[in-house]
Amino acid sequence: MALYKYADDMALVTSEDLSKYQQAVSNLVQKFEDFLLGLNISKTKEMCCGAVSEADTSLFKPLSIQGQPVEQVQSFWYLGTEIDDHLSFANHSNGVYKKALQRLHLLRKLRALNVNKDILTIVYKSLIESILTFNITA
Incomplete structure (x- = not known):
């Protein structure tokens, strides 16, 4: 699991199983709270990459932060670059x-x-x- 940070942007990247992923997100949220930092959940996105089919992603338990669901997307902008779920540019x-x-x-x-x-x-x-x-x- 890796956490990439730049200014106020972060990306958590993992190939771990989903329970470890949810726990890592929960730990990260706790760190935010410990340092009195806000997390804009409406700007938070989740994307499954690589050889994962749409049928497979529907089997994933939706990620939630503080009881709010995190939007699953097929592409998003990170540091000025659009990245999609096939890692194609x-x-x-x-x-x-x-x-x-x-x-x-x-x-x-x-x-x-x-x-x-x-x-x-x-x-x-x-x-x-x-x-x-x-x-x-x-």
Whole structure:
């Protein structure tokens, strides 16, 4: 079981059986309470990944925190990246592609207006390159 944290975002990842998973979540909630931290249960999501079929996920006992059910999802956004239950980034990649195309259209319009090449480079790097390289490690 692993807990990934960044700023105010967390992801609990496990391949353990569900009883250990529920206990780990309960322990985490207790830590929040011990440190007087709030947990926004409405923003909390649960996703089963990998070779688990939809029929299999319906057999899982729904996760609950403080008596409130946690929403089960097939995809969610984590640290600016859309992750789905097959660990495919196809939806995320398509979204980035569409956003880049829209911004490229703006760049073409500016070029048609004979905007200085240095300005076009700045626009490209700030509006297009930044979204294409977001979350890419060196």
